[in-house]
Amino acid sequence: MAGLELLVGTYEEFIVCYRAEPLKTDPEKMSLKESFAAHLHTSSVRSVASNGRYVATGGADDRICLLDMREGTKVTEFLHHDGTINALAFSKNGSHLFSGSNDGSITAINMSKLAVDKTWKSAHKSAVQSISIHPHGKMALSLGNDMTLKTWDLITGRALFTTALNKNSKYGRVLADVQWSPDGEHFALLGNRVVDVISIETTRSVNTLEFESKPCAMCWLSPEEIAVGLESGELAMANIHAQEQQEKLQIYDTRLKAISCLGNYIATASSSGDVSLWHLEGVDFTQICTQQIGCRPICLALIKTGRPLSLDSSEETTERSLSSETLKNKPPAPARSNATKVVKELAWVSVETEDPVQIAAAKRLKNQRKLIAAKKSKKSVEKRFRSSGFIEETLDDVIEPSKADGTEQSTKKKKIKP
Numbered sequence: 001m002a003g004l005e006l007l008v009g010t011y012e013e014f015i016v017c018y019r020a021e022p023l024k025t026d027p028e029k030m031s032l033k034e035s036f037a038a039h040l041h042t043s044s045v046r047s048v049a050s051n052g053r054y055v056a057t058g059g060a061d062d063r064i065c066l067l068d069m070r071e072g073t074k075v076t077e078f079l080h081h082d083g084t085i086n087a088l089a090f091s092k093n094g095s096h097l098f099s100g101s102n103d104g105s106i107t108a109i110n111m112s113k114l115a116v117d118k119t120w121k122s123a124h125k126s127a128v129q130s131i132s133i134h135p136h137g138k139m140a141l142s143l144g145n146d147m148t149l150k151t152w153d154l155i156t157g158r159a160l161f162t163t164a165l166n167k168n169s170k171y172g173r174v175l176a177d178v179q180w181s182p183d184g185e186h187f188a189l190l191g192n193r194v195v196d197v198i199s200i201e202t203t204r205s206v207n208t209l210e211f212e213s214k215p216c217a218m219c220w221l222s223p224e225e226i227a228v229g230l231e232s233g234e235l236a237m238a239n240i241h242a243q244e245q246q247e248k249l250q251i252y253d254t255r256l257k258a259i260s261c262l263g264n265y266i267a268t269a270s271s272s273g274d275v276s277l278w279h280l281e282g283v284d285f286t287q288i289c290t291q292q293i294g295c296r297p298i299c300l301a302l303i304k305t306g307r308p309l310s311l312d313s314s315e316e317t318t319e320r321s322l323s324s325e326t327l328k329n330k331p332p333a334p335a336r337s338n339a340t341k342v343v344k345e346l347a348w349v350s351v352e353t354e355d356p357v358q359i360a361a362a363k364r365l366k367n368q369r370k371l372i373a374a375k376k377s378k379k380s381v382e383k384r385f386r387s388s389g390f391i392e393e394t395l396d397d398v399i400e401p402s403k404a405d406g407t408e409q410s411t412k413k414k415k416i417k418p
Helices: 313-319 324-328 339-346 356-388 392-399
Strands: 004-010 015-022 030-038 045-050 054-059 064-068 073-078 085-090 096-101 106-110 115-120 128-133 139-144 148-153 158-164 175-180 186-191 194-199 205-210 215-222 225-230 234-239 246-250 256-262 265-270 274-281 284-292 297-304
Touching: 004 045, 004 054, 004 256, 004 265, 004 274, 015 284, 030 274, 030 284, 045 297, 054 085, 054 096, 064 096, 096 128, 139 175, 175 215, 186 215, 194 215, 194 225, 205 234, 215 256, 225 256, 234 256, 265 297, 274 297
Parallel strands: 045 085, 085 128, 128 175, 256 297
Antiparallel strands: 004 015, 004 297, 015 030, 045 054, 054 064, 064 073, 085 096, 096 106, 106 115, 128 139, 139 148, 148 158, 175 186, 186 194, 194 205, 215 225, 225 234, 234 246, 256 265, 265 274, 274 284
């Protein structure tokens, strides 16, 4: 279990990483110890992907950040999308990183050049929800908010098939995720109340897992087993070839937001901030450790690295402008008890600068309100003077500032008709 870490993306814009370590008081028991907490995004972190050494995070700020987990550095960031980054996926050999955005585009980033190799600008007519790379690395699936599933040939870079799923009522007109099985013989679609498993050989549904509660996340445990996190806080595990045989475990009181699997280890996160590590051995499903991180998780990755991390999140406001070499030479981050403390210390440090455009607009609005109020006041005075029978010269003297005040007076007087 050495080097096993949980990387969590949160609504609070933080990337929080925990390492599984033995307790000092009882080495036979494990605990989750914070490795780092970094504020690399300016909006919520919506997606995360890992290929072992590198981790990519995508946010609602249209930004992709690339981290080197062995060196403990931020390598670079990408800003080629014009929308929230909903999907990130590494190719099997780690040569490319694929990203999907709300702008409907998909891009392939060359990891050796750290540059975009290919862009499919209109991959989908609306937001790209999910991308999954086939285990053999030559094919990919993408799922769009337009309820279409596309099969891509990664050798030629062309779409092989486009499948419209909006007419299939069993999905409830909602599809959130698509994932290949570890052997590439099946893929699973996450719908409103179902998880549908499709066979590549027959192109038909092998099994449709139905749930009373809405499924929020899923993860393949083996070529024949799948785990599904439910809105009720339950974790459902099922064999895709066994009809109506599901094992449900109530592991949280709130929504099970994210799942990640690595070998026999499973990481889960709840919407209330509980992050847990589990071990699955045959029929035995055991909780190893759990931690309340004090943030609201959105996405989760379970990774295995060989070196401790030294990302210093205390300077998150300037970290994006620093090179990876500068980050390597940073002093280690100060010790913190948990992510709750990190949020309390850092969440209020990032002060938003006032936008001059917004300031100017606010001033215009304020002046307009003053002008409207002055006109209303003038009309009210005019009405009172009309009813009292005053002559208009007297009224002008009352409304217009007098020359005796030393203030400027308009050369033109607006005459009021009685």
